[in-house]
Amino acid sequence: MIAVYVVMAVIGAAMAVFALQNLDPVVIRFVTWRIQEVPLAVVILISIVTGLTFASLVGFVQHFKLRRRIRQLEAQIRRAAPPAAPVAPAVPGAPSRPEPPSDHGFR
Numbered sequence: 001m002i003a004v005y006v007v008m009a010v011i012g013a014a015m016a017v018f019a020l021q022n023l024d025p026v027v028i029r030f031v032t033w034r035i036q037e038v039p040l041a042v043v044i045l046i047s048i049v050t051g052l053t054f055a056s057l058v059g060f061v062q063h064f065k066l067r068r069r070i071r072q073l074e075a076q077i078r079r080a081a082p083p084a085a086p087v088a089p090a091v092p093g094a095p096s097r098p099e100p101p102s103d104h105g106f107r
Helices: 002-021 040-080
Strands: 025-030 033-039
Touching: 002 040, 025 040, 033 040
Parallel strands: none
Antiparallel strands: 025 033
16 A cells, blocks of 8 residues: 555656646637636646546446446346256255254253
């Protein structure tokens, strides 16, 4: 678990250095929108977060579709499988289930 925290700290430090080194203001244009004086690092980090969010959503949708399909197939198997018939004893007259060990009157 400590390794995870170390990796997170290294990634956080790298992001901080990246943000500090890319403070140059840029202009963002999209169709009719225009945003001026936005630091380059902010634009890049927002783009990364947006991409990760959309990729995760696609993965979640696929995951839930597969889970639903698995449930459907399991239900189909339950419907198709006949109920288990009791197993006949190998020796005629023997009990079908083994009896629990007796304490022979000792307690």
